[in-house]
Amino acid sequence: MNTINETSETELIVKTLLKTWSLQITRINDLLTSIGDEAMLKEIAPGKNTGIYLLGHLVAVHDALFPLLGFGNKLYPEREKPFLAEPDKSGFQFPSMEELKQNWHTVNDQLDKKFNQLDPKAWLTKHEAVSAEDFIKEPHRNKLNVLISRTTHMSYHHGQLILLRENSK
């Protein structure tokens, strides 16, 4: 029984969560514009991760959403090893900031398209890392849960990247 109310409640919440996701993306994009590529090569604090590593890490984590949410293959699988499997300063040569920023924008633009094509109710279907059997017992392991957890993940690293901006606190 699919009532109007049911659809509209789920739709409203999904819209809110997609808006929250987009807001975090916009904030990071604004930050990238304001701090410049050179500052991104610095550590966010002495001995901690560099800005470029964190951006590569965000690219790799967002790129992994394509297979996880059943949207298709990763766009930049080569980013996984240096930015996700390995910590910063592992000896891997990083791509240029320009290339990485392009990756970041492309991944997010393509995800955005996929997100908006998804029916609100489809967000409550299982993601690809859970079996159909387990999903019956654990219905919270759905696509929306993944979106939520990647949103807080992005916000976590945004709080770190902002430290590279001269006048931030």
Next chain:
Amino acid sequence: MNTINETSETELIVKTLLKTWSLQITRINDLLTSIGDEAMLKEIAPGKNTGIYLLGHLVAVHDALFPLLGFGNKLYPEREKPFLAEPDKSGFQFPSMEELKQNWHTVNDQLDKKFNQLDPKAWLTKHEAVSAEDFIKEPHRNKLNVLISRTTHMSYHHGQLILLRENSK
């Protein structure tokens, strides 16, 4: 028409969001245990906010949820001025870390009770900073939206506080 499906979808999503909130709280609590009070007096990076300021800030922001969500008055209104209205190093004397940690735990415990008393559907009702008229046109200005935005806010500062831990990256 309030079908079982409708209730269960909203309930499932609200549960997921409450779990995400609790997870962020747990992470910050674990962090507070692992870094110790003295390290919290330091800046997260040179020239940036101190750990104690960020904890006070989180106390003030979470405490403001009581009136905003219609749960009652703030528990520690005196935390607003030094930790929310003013930036760090404004000259205000801070409470001790012990006192502030107690505030933090009390605010979150009390919020947790209120959160769990709230019917899943009540999360979609308006918060107190929006008028009934505006809410008709802007139904996303609901309590759940507030929960989501305070969850990403907490995650943002968690990403900063973790820098105070010696072995973190």
